[in-house]
Amino acid sequence: MSIEASRAKFRSYLAQKGLRTTSQRLAIFDAAFGHQEHYTAEELLAHARAIDDSVSRATVYRTLPILIESNLLREVDIGLGEKYYRAATAGGTQVAQVLCLDCDRIFEISAPFMEWYGSTVSSKLGLRPVSQRLQVRAQCIALHQQGRCPNCTKK
Amino acid sequence: MSIEASRAKFRSYLAQKGLRTTSQRLAIFDAAFGHQEHYTAEELLAHARAIDDSVSRATVYRTLPILIESNLLREVDIGLGEKYYRAATAGGTQVAQVLCLDCDRIFEISAPFMEWYGSTVSSKLGLRPVSQRLQVRAQCIALHQQGRCPNCTKK
DNA sequence: CTGCCTGCAAACTCTTTGCACGAAT
DNA sequence: ATTCGTGCAAAGAGTTTGCAGGCAG
Numbered sequence: 001m002s003i004e005a006s007r008a009k010f011r012s013y014l015a016q017k018g019l020r021t022t023s024q025r026l027a028i029f030d031a032a033f034g035h036q037e038h039y040t041a042e043e044l045l046a047h048a049r050a051i052d053d054s055v056s057r058a059t060v061y062r063t064l065p066i067l068i069e070s071n072l073l074r075e076v077d078i079g080l081g082e083k084y085y086r087a088a089t090a091g092g093t094q095v096a097q098v099l100c101l102d103c104d105r106i107f108e109i110s111a112p113f114m115e116w117y118g119s120t121v122s123s124k125l126g127l128r129p130v131s132q133r134l135q136v137r138a139q140c141i142a143l144h145q146q147g148r149c150p151n152c153t154k155k
Numbered sequence: 156m157s158i159e160a161s162r163a164k165f166r167s168y169l170a171q172k173g174l175r176t177t178s179q180r181l182a183i184f185d186a187a188f189g190h191q192e193h194y195t196a197e198e199l200l201a202h203a204r205a206i207d208d209s210v211s212r213a214t215v216y217r218t219l220p221i222l223i224e225s226n227l228l229r230e231v232d233i234g235l236g237e238k239y240y241r242a243a244t245a246g247g248t249q250v251a252q253v254l255c256l257d258c259d260r261i262f263e264i265s266a267p268f269m270e271w272y273g274s275t276v277s278s279k280l281g282l283r284p285v286s287q288r289l290q291v292r293a294q295c296i297a298l299h300q301q302g303r304c305p306n307c308t309k310k
Numbered sequence: 311c312t313g314c315c316t317g318c319a320a321a322c323t324c325t326t327t328g329c330a331c332g333a334a335t
Numbered sequence: 336a337t338t339c340g341t342g343c344a345a346a347g348a349g350t351t352t353g354c355a356g357g358c359a360g
Contacts, residue, residue, distance in 0.1 A: 041349080059315080117266075118293070121253055125255075125262055132292070139282060139283050140281065141282060141283050175333085179340080214341060236324070238324090
């Protein structure tokens with residue numbers, strides 16, 4: 001989905017929910033879709049302010065749930081204390097995250113069996129799965145063996 | 156492993172690391188092993204205080220890493236804001252968690268393929284897996300269809 | 311005009327830390 | 336006697352919220 005199509009979807013979602021189309025919400029949307037990587041709320045705030053410097057931290061936190069509910073953004077909580085966000089891509093519910101503990105980079109990998117697993121396991125408990133996540137924490141082999149990582153810019 | 160064996164393991168771990176065997180640490184240990192369910196740091200504090208009312212919140216937070224490093228306790232972060240802890244059982248690294256969103260209860264299910272998956276995915280990225288987690292969020296079918304859940308005491 | 315939305319700052323939750331006293335070795 | 340460990344309270348990080356004023360519809 002192109003960014004124009006996504007922006008249109010955002011505007012119609014706002015209209016449909018009776019929410020107002022403010023310049024701040026649009027700036028946050030544009031900031032959110034200007035990056036393909038994972039970012040924190042704080043980073044999103046910085047990006048949004050580069051577009052519209054009137055955007056406040058509070059509005060970022062108030063807008064994030066709207067973007068998530070409209071399926072335009074995905075929230076990724078990998079247990080680092082702060083949450084990460086990422087523009088939603090197709091099939092986004094079936095991805096696993098791999099966190100490199102050396103550089104804190106998050107990689108995403110397709111995990112098509114996850115949904116099946118969630119259903120199988122939940123049904124045994126009389127539950128209906130809502131979402132599932134599969135996360136791997138890992139260390140960089142090259143960094144630990146040769147002292148430097150070809151992917152990491154941090155170390 | 157019996158609680159006596161676990162307590163012995165805890166004492167020897169402390170000795171081996173040059174850490175002191177204090178009454179507070181023992182009270183926290185006993186509180187941690189007096190429950191089989193998941194509990195929060197706050198709940199652990201309450202249980203520990205029932206055994207030794209001199210235990211403070213700070214000491215609970217300072218003792219938790221020791222219990223985890225010694226593989227006596229497992230930390231479970233299911234994204235509810237606070238972390239949960241549980242006495243470690245055999246094969247504890249290969250369990251998936253199922254969270255009931257209606258009662259916040261955490262169920263654990265054996266997931267023997269998780270470790271294999273972590274290795275497979277990590278190796279493609281030049282990473283070595285350290286740990287992995289598979290978590291399912293689910294709703295209670297009975298509660299939503301019949302208005303009450305046979306498992307939940309909360310609702 | 312109406313009332314939703316905003317920025318600001320304070321509040322909040324969970325966890326960590328500095329300090330001086332107290333207890334294990 | 337040494338230190339390490341402790342309780343207390345304050346600090347910290349990330350996020351949420353109350354309020355008075357501002358802008359979309």
